[in-house]
Amino acid sequence: MTYKSFLVCILFLLAQFLGFAQTVNQQKDSILAHIDTVETKDKVLLYDSVSRLYWDINPDSSLHYAKLAFDFTKKTRDKLSIGDAYNSLGNAYFALGNRDKALENYEKSLQHRQEGGDKLKVAYSLNNIALTYNEQNKYSEAINAYKEAASLCNELDQYDDEALMLIGIAETYNIINNKTKALEYAIKAASLFIHIDNKYGLAVASNLIGYLHKDLNNNTLALEYYKKANQLYIELNNSYGIATTINNLGTVYDALGQNDKALQYYQLFLQMAIESNNASLQGTAYNNIGFLYSKTKQYDKALDAYNKSLALSQSNNDSLSIMNTNNNIASTYLKMGQYNAAKKYVTTALLYTPSEPDLYFLAESHEILSKIYSAAKDYQKAYYHQLENKRINDSLFNLKANEQFVEMQVRFETERKEKEIELLKKNDEIKNLKLQKQKNANFLWIGILLLFVGIGIIEYFNLQQKKNSNKLLHEKNQQLEIANKKLIESEEHLTELNATKDRFFTIIAHDLKNPFNALLGLSELLNKNFNTYTKEQSKDIAETIHETSQNLYKLLENLLHWSRAQTGRITYTPELLPLHKVVKQEIELLTTLSEKKGLKIINRVEESLVVYADINLVSIIIRNLLSNAIKFCNPQGKITIAAAKQDNMVKVKVNDSGIGMSQNEIDKLFRLDESFSSKGTANEEGTGLGLIVCKEFVEMNGGTIYVSSQKDTGSTFTFTLPTSKRPVNG
Numbered sequence: 001m002t003y004k005s006f007l008v009c010i011l012f013l014l015a016q017f018l019g020f021a022q023t024v025n026q027q028k029d030s031i032l033a034h035i036d037t038v039e040t041k042d043k044v045l046l047y048d049s050v051s052r053l054y055w056d057i058n059p060d061s062s063l064h065y066a067k068l069a070f071d072f073t074k075k076t077r078d079k080l081s082i083g084d085a086y087n088s089l090g091n092a093y094f095a096l097g098n099r100d101k102a103l104e105n106y107e108k109s110l111q112h113r114q115e116g117g118d119k120l121k122v123a124y125s126l127n128n129i130a131l132t133y134n135e136q137n138k139y140s141e142a143i144n145a146y147k148e149a150a151s152l153c154n155e156l157d158q159y160d161d162e163a164l165m166l167i168g169i170a171e172t173y174n175i176i177n178n179k180t181k182a183l184e185y186a187i188k189a190a191s192l193f194i195h196i197d198n199k200y201g202l203a204v205a206s207n208l209i210g211y212l213h214k215d216l217n218n219n220t221l222a223l224e225y226y227k228k229a230n231q232l233y234i235e236l237n238n239s240y241g242i243a244t245t246i247n248n249l250g251t252v253y254d255a256l257g258q259n260d261k262a263l264q265y266y267q268l269f270l271q272m273a274i275e276s277n278n279a280s281l282q283g284t285a286y287n288n289i290g291f292l293y294s295k296t297k298q299y300d301k302a303l304d305a306y307n308k309s310l311a312l313s314q315s316n317n318d319s320l321s322i323m324n325t326n327n328n329i330a331s332t333y334l335k336m337g338q339y340n341a342a343k344k345y346v347t348t349a350l351l352y353t354p355s356e357p358d359l360y361f362l363a364e365s366h367e368i369l370s371k372i373y374s375a376a377k378d379y380q381k382a383y384y385h386q387l388e389n390k391r392i393n394d395s396l397f398n399l400k401a402n403e404q405f406v407e408m409q410v411r412f413e414t415e416r417k418e419k420e421i422e423l424l425k426k427n428d429e430i431k432n433l434k435l436q437k438q439k440n441a442n443f444l445w446i447g448i449l450l451l452f453v454g455i456g457i458i459e460y461f462n463l464q465q466k467k468n469s470n471k472l473l474h475e476k477n478q479q480l481e482i483a484n485k486k487l488i489e490s491e492e493h494l495t496e497l498n499a500t501k502d503r504f505f506t507i508i509a510h511d512l513k514n515p516f517n518a519l520l521g522l523s524e525l526l527n528k529n530f531n532t533y534t535k536e537q538s539k540d541i542a543e544t545i546h547e548t549s550q551n552l553y554k555l556l557e558n559l560l561h562w563s564r565a566q567t568g569r570i571t572y573t574p575e576l577l578p579l580h581k582v583v584k585q586e587i588e589l590l591t592t593l594s595e596k597k598g599l600k601i602i603n604r605v606e607e608s609l610v611v612y613a614d615i616n617l618v619s620i621i622i623r624n625l626l627s628n629a630i631k632f633c634n635p636q637g638k639i640t641i642a643a644a645k646q647d648n649m650v651k652v653k654v655n656d657s658g659i660g661m662s663q664n665e666i667d668k669l670f671r672l673d674e675s676f677s678s679k680g681t682a683n684e685e686g687t688g689l690g691l692i693v694c695k696e697f698v699e700m701n702g703g704t705i706y707v708s709s710q711k712d713t714g715s716t717f718t719f720t721l722p723t724s725k726r727p728v729n730g
Contacts, residue, residue, distance in 0.1 A: 027053055043072045044081045048088040055095045063092035079116035083109045083125070090128060103132045120161070123152040127165060134172055142172050163192040163201055170208060183212045203232035203241055207248065214252055218571065222252050243272040243281060247288065254292060263292055283312035283321055287328065294332045302332050320361070323352040327364050339372050346372070363392035379527065437469050519545060570617075572700055574725070577615050579650065580605040583641050586622045590630065597635045597682060601626070604642040611650050611721040617697040618721065622654075624690040625717050629656035631680035632715065648723055649703070655716045661709040669707060670695045694719070 031050055047069035054062035070085040090105035110125040126149035133142035146169045153162035166189035173182035186208045193201035210225035226248045233241030250265030266288045273281035286309035293302035306329045313321035326349035333342035346368045349361070366389040373382035440462065447458040526533070526541045533541075580603065587594075587601050594601055611618070622641075629639045637657040643650050659681060669691055698705045698719045709715035 044069045044085050044088075047072070048084060051088050051092055055091065059092065059095040059097075062095050063089070066092040079112045080118055080121065083112035083116055083118075083121060085109075086112060087121075087125060087128065090132075094128075094132065099132055099135050103129065103136070106132060119152050119156055120158060123149040123156075123158070123161060123165070126152070127168065130165075130168055130172075134175065139172055139176050143169055146172065159192050159196045160198055160201065163189040163196075163198070163205070166192065167205060167208065170212075174212065179212050179216050183209065183216075186212060199232050199236055200238070203229045203236065203238070206232065207241075207245060210245075210248060210252075214248075214255070216571065219252050219256050223249065226252060239272065239276060243269055243276070243278075246272065247281075247284065250288060254288075259292060259296055263289065266292065279312045279316050280318070283309045283316070283318070283325075285309075286312065287321075287325060290325075290328060290332075294328070294335065297335075299332050299336050303329060306332065319352045323349045323361050323365075327361060327368065330365075330368050334368060334371055334375075337375075339375055342368065343372050359392050363389050366392065383527075437466070437473075440465055440469070519549065570700070572614055572617070574612055574614050574701070576610050576612055577618070578607065579609045579611050579618075579643055579652070579721075580607045582615065582618055583622055586619060586626060587641075589623065590626050593627070594630050594639070597630065597633065597637075599630060599633055599635075599637050599639060601639045602641070604640060605652075606643070609643055609645065609650060610723065612724050613701040613703075613721045614697075617701055621694045621697050621719065622652075624694050625654045625719075628690060628717070629654055629658065629715075631682075631684045632656065632658035632660075634658060634681050645723065646720075649720045650723055651718060651720050653716055653718045655714065657714045660711045660713050660715055661707075662711055666707055666709060670705070 031046055047065050051062045051065040051069065054060075054065070066085070066088040069088050073082045073085045076082075086105045086109035090102045090109060093099075093102040093105060106125055106128045110122060110129065113121040113125055126145045130142045130145035130149065133139070133145060146165050150162050150165035150169070153159070153165060166185045170182045170185035170189065173179075173185065186205055190202055190205035190209060193199075193205055206225045206229035210222045210229060213219070213225060214222035226245050230242060230245035230249065233245060246265055247269040250262045250269060253259075253262035253265060266285055270282065270285035270289065273285050286305045290302045290305035290309060293299070293305060306325055310322065310325040310329065313325055326345045330342045330344075330346035330349065333339070333345065346365050349365045366385040370382045370385035370389060373379070373385065444458060444462045448455055451458070523545060526538060526545075530538070583603050583605050587603060590601070626639065626641075633639060633656045639657075640655045641652070642655070643652045645651075665678075671692075694717075695705050698721075702722050703720040705717065705719035707715060707717050
């Protein structure tokens with residue numbers, strides 16, 4: 001290493017650490033003092049380091065020095081220096097928020113670094129491109145760029161950088177709500193950090209894994225990883241990391257209902273935020289404490305904490321925190337019955353307009369106002385704010401649906417790209433075989449000319465080699481056919497996914513709309529004619545509203561179960577459980593519904609019968625099948641649930657004395673691509689989604705489901721469950 005190169009390295013280290021003792025201008029002057037003593041390509045690096053100093057405090061200055069770095073590249077043809085200058089310009093435009101210009105310069109940087117042959121810098125450019133794609137909501141492209149960067153880092157044994165790329169992939173999957181995939185890559189990153197003994201990286205990965213487990217309601221695992229991250233930050237003496245994980249632990253204990261422990265961690269987090277003089281963290285801590293006190297009905301303490309949080313948010317001019325805290329204060333006053341005070345704070349909250357992803361704060365404000373006006377018996381205003389709350393929540397639901405569609409799109413694009421890469425590899429292998437074949441033929445003619453005497457021997461070996469090559473070529477062609485077949489299957493799977501999506505939105509658009517129209521119409525009718533209706537008329541309408549609400553709730557519940565099953569967010573936790581007890585509990589839940597039609601439900605499941613399955617999924621299966629039987633059973637009819645063990649499975653039968661089905665109707669059951677639903681014996685509405693959910697959950701437990709039925713004689717739904725641990729479908 002030359003003296004000048006060594007000097008550049010020292011200056012880079014100074015650029016990283018001088019901030020603890022000097023101002024940015026002093027750091028800049030210290031670096032530029034050596035600008036005339038280094039080579040042209042090193043001048044590019046020095047101006048780049050100055051540009052980095054201004055990222056957060058003055059992006060325009062950052063761009064100025066990045067352009068100076070680029071100007072020096074005109075004096076050199078060094079590809080890597082030009083690549084570094086383009087990368088510096090990309091960083092400056094990114095800091096300015098100009099994502100298009102940032103991407104343009106990052107792509108030029110990538111091209112020059114590829115031509116310069118520096119694979120590690122190529123990986124860094126790909127990482128920057130991935131970051132920019134994420135900002136542009138191009139998540140499939142971001143994931144592919146991260147994966148390519150991670151692959152290069154792995155090839156170079158740069159495991160620290162590879163792990164960071166894996167963290168980027170995990171965070172991108174988290175953005176599109178694919179928590180399972182995000183968890184997979186976060187765990188891969190953690191494994192790499194363990195392998196190279198990088199405590200800080202492991203702390204970051206563990207904290208992310210804890211967050212993902214909490215989002216998936218795996219609170220026990222979330223606690224484990226948050227504690228691991230906290231311990232690592234303590235060993236590293238990283239105060240910000242310690243404070244963050246302390247707060248995260250408080251949120252998990254809060255979710256688990258362990259209020260004393262949650263409060264202990266929130267107060268410790270507050271103490272650390274005060275010691276570090278971080279107003280933003282203090283505001284978060286006071287808000288969490290206030291929320292906990294409000295939940296435990298300690299309203300005066302809650303208001304004290306919220307007001308401190310509000311003061312800090314106002315001093316920071318943090319509009320989102322101000323809106324959230326005003327809502328929290330209003331909600332607390334509402335619980336206390338102090339409606340004027342509640343109205344004052346929620347009205348203040350409405351002065352702020354959140355961005356689209358944070359609209360739930362606005363929805364919360366309208367919900368609070370609806371309750372305030374309802375308590376004041378101003379039902380017209382209460383109804384208006386209730387409608388506003390519903391409108392905003394519908395908008396948020398559409399955003400969520402779009403996220404799920406983006407997730408499916410990213411999944412397809414990633415699979416398609418992988419198939420294309422595999423196909424290209426197979427084509428390259430075939431081309432290489434053809435080239436090898438031609439090469440062998442050339443060697444043959446040279447051998448004939450030079451060694452005429454050995455023609456027979458050479459011809460023999462050549463024919464043998466040709467035969468082997470043709471055999472290998474045939475094998476490769478077969479592999480190519482298999483690859484093409486898999487690609488076709490992938491496209492068919494995408495078609496099925498699109499059909500599933502279309503059916504899902506059809507259910508939302510049609511089957512949710514009608515019950516809501518009925519509810520709105522009946523409630524409006526009751527509201528307008530309340531004083532003129534007799535008590536019996538009002539009661540009839542109220543009963544109709546109640547029944548419609550129950551049906552709507554069942555539909556929403558089945559939609560939620562089906563959606564979670566499709567996106568892999570259902571945690572399958574099998575255990576040995578008494579089937580008789582589960583059936584008994586579900587019968588008791590539906591007693592009111594069955595008694596209304598005079599139905600008798602008989603539990604013939606033996607008390608000693610045990611199955612190995614997830615209790616939550618089995619409960620939903622039995623509940624949906626019983627609800628279906630009640631719907632189609634004639635008044636004063638009978639429903640029987642029986643079970644019997646066969647080999648390693650238990651066969652459960654739900655039989656009703658209802659109206660039955662034709663074979664054509666049976667063929668349409670359990671299929672999302674067939675819109676089949678009929679009214680019950682008391683004109684009950686339905687979508688058929690409950691049976692689809694049953695099929696999904698039965699198969700998740702390793703069983704099967706089918707139905708036998710005849711018109712006017714009733715139906716029997718039969719499903720199976722394992723009696724012991726065994727591999728399951730899926």
